[in-house]
Amino acid sequence: MLFGIDRKQAILLKIAENSLRPKMDEQTLQKLKTMLDVPIERVEETDKGLIVYVPKDKIGRAVGQNGLVVRAAELVLGIKLEVRPAT
Numbered sequence: 001m002l003f004g005i006d007r008k009q010a011i012l013l014k015i016a017e018n019s020l021r022p023k024m025d026e027q028t029l030q031k032l033k034t035m036l037d038v039p040i041e042r043v044e045e046t047d048k049g050l051i052v053y054v055p056k057d058k059i060g061r062a063v064g065q066n067g068l069v070v071r072a073a074e075l076v077l078g079i080k081l082e083v084r085p086a087t
Contacts (some may be wrong), residue, residue, distance in 0.1 A: 052083050
């Protein structure tokens with residue numbers, strides 16, 4: 001037992017936790033492209049959110065002044081975003 005729950009309950013809890021987390025689909029990707037208004041090289045899903053890779057010269061535009069663009073996209077999509085320069 002782990003913290004008062006058995007293995008089966010822990011597995012069911014993990015499944016429920018993963019199903020509640022928003023998934024990246026085509027519609028979400030299209031919204032992200034529209035909101036950031038920059039070309040997106042690739043997107044990686046992590047347990048904490050999304051890592052979005054954009055061209056180095058467009059990173060300032062993607063983040064926005066004081067991070068306003070990223071923050072707005074996070075609120076609309078309901079997913080934590082991290083913007084990184086593509087290599």
